[in-house]
Amino acid sequence: xxxxxxxxxxxxxxxxxxxxxxxxxxxxxxxxxxxxxxxxxxxxxxxxxxxxxxxxxxxxxxxxxxxxxxxxxxxxxxxxxxxxxxxxxxxxxxxxxxxxxxxxxxxxxxxxxxxxxxxxxxxxxxxxxxxxxxxxxxxxxxxxxxxxxxxxxxxxxxxxxxxxxxxxxxxxxxxxxxxxxxxxxxxxxxxxxxxxxxxxxxxxxxxxxxxxxxxxxxxxxxxxxxxxxxxxxxxxxxxxxxxxxxxxxxxxxxxxxxxxxxxxxxxxxxxxxxxxxxxxxxxxxxxxxxxxxxxxxxxxxxxxxxxxxxxxxxxxxxxxxxxxxxxxxxxxxxxxxxxxxxxxxxxxxxxxxxxxxxxxxxxxxxxxxxxxxxxxxxxxxxxxxxxxxxxxxxxxxxxxxxxxxxxxxxxxxxxxxxxxxxxxxxxxxxxxxxxxxxxxxxxxxxxxxxxxxxxxxxxxxxxxxxxxxxxxxxxxxxxxxxxxxxxxxxxxxxxxxxxxxxxxxxxxxxxxxxxxxxxxxxxxxxxxxxxxxxxxxxxxxxxxxxxxxxxxxxxxxxxxxxxxxxxxxxxxxxxxxxxxxxxxxxxxxxxxx
Ligand SMILES: *[C@@H]1O[C@H](CO)[C@@H](O)[C@H](O)[C@H]1NC(C)=O
Ligand SMILES: *[C@@H]1O[C@H](CO)[C@@H](O)[C@H](O)[C@H]1NC(C)=O
Ligand SMILES: *[C@@H]1O[C@H](CO)[C@@H](O)[C@H](O)[C@H]1NC(C)=O
Ligand SMILES: *[C@@H]1O[C@H](CO)[C@@H](O)[C@H](O)[C@H]1NC(C)=O
Ligand SMILES: *[C@@H]1O[C@H](CO)[C@@H](O)[C@H](O)[C@H]1NC(C)=O
Ligand SMILES: *[C@@H]1O[C@H](CO)[C@@H](O)[C@H](O)[C@H]1NC(C)=O
Ligand SMILES: *[C@@H]1O[C@H](CO)[C@@H](O)[C@H](O)[C@H]1NC(C)=O
Ligand SMILES: *[C@@H]1O[C@H](CO)[C@@H](O)[C@H](O)[C@H]1NC(C)=O
Ligand SMILES: *[C@@H]1O[C@H](CO)[C@@H](O)[C@H](O)[C@H]1NC(C)=O
Numbered sequence: 001x002x003x004x005x006x007x008x009x010x011x012x013x014x015x016x017x018x019x020x021x022x023x024x025x026x027x028x029x030x031x032x033x034x035x036x037x038x039x040x041x042x043x044x045x046x047x048x049x050x051x052x053x054x055x056x057x058x059x060x061x062x063x064x065x066x067x068x069x070x071x072x073x074x075x076x077x078x079x080x081x082x083x084x085x086x087x088x089x090x091x092x093x094x095x096x097x098x099x100x101x102x103x104x105x106x107x108x109x110x111x112x113x114x115x116x117x118x119x120x121x122x123x124x125x126x127x128x129x130x131x132x133x134x135x136x137x138x139x140x141x142x143x144x145x146x147x148x149x150x151x152x153x154x155x156x157x158x159x160x161x162x163x164x165x166x167x168x169x170x171x172x173x174x175x176x177x178x179x180x181x182x183x184x185x186x187x188x189x190x191x192x193x194x195x196x197x198x199x200x201x202x203x204x205x206x207x208x209x210x211x212x213x214x215x216x217x218x219x220x221x222x223x224x225x226x227x228x229x230x231x232x233x234x235x236x237x238x239x240x241x242x243x244x245x246x247x248x249x250x251x252x253x254x255x256x257x258x259x260x261x262x263x264x265x266x267x268x269x270x271x272x273x274x275x276x277x278x279x280x281x282x283x284x285x286x287x288x289x290x291x292x293x294x295x296x297x298x299x300x301x302x303x304x305x306x307x308x309x310x311x312x313x314x315x316x317x318x319x320x321x322x323x324x325x326x327x328x329x330x331x332x333x334x335x336x337x338x339x340x341x342x343x344x345x346x347x348x349x350x351x352x353x354x355x356x357x358x359x360x361x362x363x364x365x366x367x368x369x370x371x372x373x374x375x376x377x378x379x380x381x382x383x384x385x386x387x388x389x390x391x392x393x394x395x396x397x398x399x400x401x402x403x404x405x406x407x408x409x410x411x412x413x414x415x416x417x418x419x420x421x422x423x424x425x426x427x428x429x430x431x432x433x434x435x436x437x438x439x440x441x442x443x444x445x446x447x448x449x450x451x452x453x454x455x456x457x458x459x460x461x462x463x464x465x466x467x468x469x470x471x472x473x474x475x476x477x478x479x480x481x482x483x484x485x486x487x488x489x490x491x492x493x494x495x496x497x498x499x500x501x502x503x504x505x506x507x508x509x510x511x512x513x514x515x516x517x518x519x520x521x522x523x524x525x526x527x528x529x530x531x532x533x534x535x536x537x538x539x540x541x542x543x544x545x546x547x548x549x550x551x552x553x554x555x556x557x558x559x560x561x562x563x564x565x566x567x568x569x570x571x572x573x574x575x576x577x578x579x580x581x582x583x584x585x586x587x588x589x590x591x592x593x
Contacts, residue, residue, distance in 0.1 A: 188509040189391050191527050194398060198517065201399035207360035207588045208381070216310045220589040223256045227586065238571060240557040242523050250518050257582045263301045264309035266347055273320045284492050285319040285367040286409035287387065290564045292317065292365065294574040301578065306353050311585060312362040318371035333370060341378040360588065363581050367406055369488045372396065383581050390489040392510030400588065402580040405514040405562055405573060408492035415564040421476035421500040424552050430455035431505065431540055432478035434462045434471055438486035441507060441530050445484050448534050456537055458482070475500035479548060480526065480540055482507060495562050503551045505540070507533065515561065515580050524554035
């Protein structure tokens with residue numbers, strides 16, 4: 001926890017600098033310089049800082065709390081709620097638990113990307129993930145809005161785990177802390193903060209040094225070197241450079257993954273929680289089912305010899321875990337957590353691969369909201385591909401964990417049904433949203449925009465229609481599709497918008513968008529902070545038509561990365577998920593190994 005606070009504090013010093021950098025980037029992009037990679041080239045400044053040296057600490061990083069903090073989740077709420085059914089009428093029939101009264105209704109200060117000069121605030125900036133009660137030493141902070149269900153003894157960690165000094169020194173040279181507003185209720189991590197944290201973690205954080213060395217370590221290191229020295233190469237017509245942080249690196253990394261990567265899939269585990277992807281091929285959690293299906297079936301990537309594996313897959317479904325083990329109304333997920341813990345115990349006793357790397361070459365792919373928390377303790381060293389990628393509250397570690405796209409699959413036989421949308425000239429609606437009033441953000445959205453303006457088609461529930469036609473037609477004929485968070489940061493709308501070639505407008509503070517380590521999201525999506533909802537229409541109108549057309553075209557080009565195919569194809573979502581896991585593993589491998 002201490003790391004995160006420290007890091008956020010440090011990062012606020014960067015905020016002004018970053019804001020300027022972003023102004024430049026945005027100008028570049030606005031004028032459509034040939035390659036939209038300005039962002040990554042500018043951020044490479046940080047990569048290049050010579051003082052960044054490796055540290056001794058394993059699995060230590062900024063942007064994530066350590067699992068050693070005691071966390072109590074279920075001490076407040078006992079309610080159940082239906083899952084986000086997206087107005088589709090066919091309720092998935094699941095009950096979830098309201099984790100908290102979110103503080104998002106009164107969003108905290110924006111930190112960056114604002115081009116107006118910030119005013120100085122009294123250094124009090126609190127990460128939303130640092131839950132405080134009155135006994136914690138931040139007396140100036142009004143914490144009434146913080147999630148009451150999170151009680152973490154943040155203080156001791158401050159002392160015990162001082163931030164990594166190498167990183168600190170390079171950061172300290174920057175301007176003093178500035179922030180925009182004076183309401184330090186809880187700070188948000190903006191997209192530019194996320195870039196920072198990712199670069200920082202990339203440069204500094206390494207996995208545990210393997211207990212004994214293996215060929216696979218050398219292969220990963222060799223891959224890393226080749227990616228870092230990737231030839232500048234834009235000749236793959238399937239890859240449109242402005243979509244990527246660095247298309248050359250991505251291309252090289254992808255090629256090396258295809259050439260090198262071997263995955264061991266554990267055979268242990270009972271169905272249906274383990275090994276039964278068919279159970280989760282439709283609905284909003286389908287990503288975990290489809291991934292499991294393709295991974296288990298992959299002749300190319302799977303090896304039966306653990307000694308040859310670069311990665312180890314823990315083949316469970318968070319959806320089935322909930323369905324089979326959660327006792328409705330119990331308010332407790334302890335048994336779910338224990339089930340996963342027992343599993344790790346089992347494989348760690350049976351295979352030496354877990355102990356060799358402390359689990360850092362193991363991964364899981366889980367889309368249920370709860371998975372983030374359920375895997376936090378027993379699997380915190382693993383690479384976790386999670387739909388609930390909340391860098392603020394939910395212990396999502398940039399550079400290690402992977403933001404898993406939440407895809408709502410309506411037809412497992414034909415996941416591409418209804419693909420596409422109208423051309424830009426026929427998109428008559430400026431902005432569209434429809435959804436149930438989950439969480440705190442959507443009611444605010446509705447309050448400002450429902451029936452307020454003919455350009456803004458903002459609804460709670462759309463009238464029922466066969467095959468959800470209304471909803472899909474709006475997605476196909478709107479310029480911008482609003483993806484407002486529900487109970488948690490993620491929403492299937494992000495991928496739905498891309499699927500229907502509508503420019504996504506993401507209103508979900510602290511949400512790490514999918515494949516963040518690879519994609520340059522700001523080149524094809526709009527990010528609006530929750531506090532700016534009243535200004536939503538002006539924000540959208542401020543985007544020129546020319547810029548809109550550019551973004552829409554990019555949405556169509558990035559679409560291939562978000563599609564499930566019955567048989568996987570190159571650069572599709574299956575390969576992109578696997579690639580992000582591979583990429584994060586490659587960059588965290590300890591060079592001393
Ligand atoms: C992309 O990465 C390659 C390899 O590290 C590097 O040579 C190139 O300059 C990078 N391009 C940009 C635009 O950052
Ligand atoms: C790093 O760890 C080694 C052994 O674990 C220890 O001897 C050394 O002092 C540590 N270095 C730092 C900077 O903590
Ligand atoms: C936190 O966990 C530690 C052991 O991990 C325990 O000793 C301590 O009592 C716990 N604190 C709280 C407040 O639960
Ligand atoms: C949660 O919010 C509701 C309404 O916003 C309020 O009635 C209730 O007291 C809140 N619960 C807690 C624990 O804050
Ligand atoms: C900052 O806080 C300190 C004590 O915490 C106080 O003395 C000082 O006046 C504050 N400064 C501003 C600008 O509020
Ligand atoms: C704050 O936490 C401490 C221990 O974690 C507890 O003793 C105290 O009662 C809590 N205060 C409130 C207001 O919840
Ligand atoms: C904290 O803020 C709430 C409203 O946001 C207010 O009602 C309360 O009095 C404040 N508490 C303190 C200690 O300032
Ligand atoms: C939680 O729900 C259970 C079962 O519905 C009930 O027995 C229990 O009293 C509830 N607890 C609270 C704190 O409401
Ligand atoms: C891995 O380590 C654990 C704890 O030290 C030990 O119980 C287990 O036997 C080890 N596994 C193997 C395969 O040696």
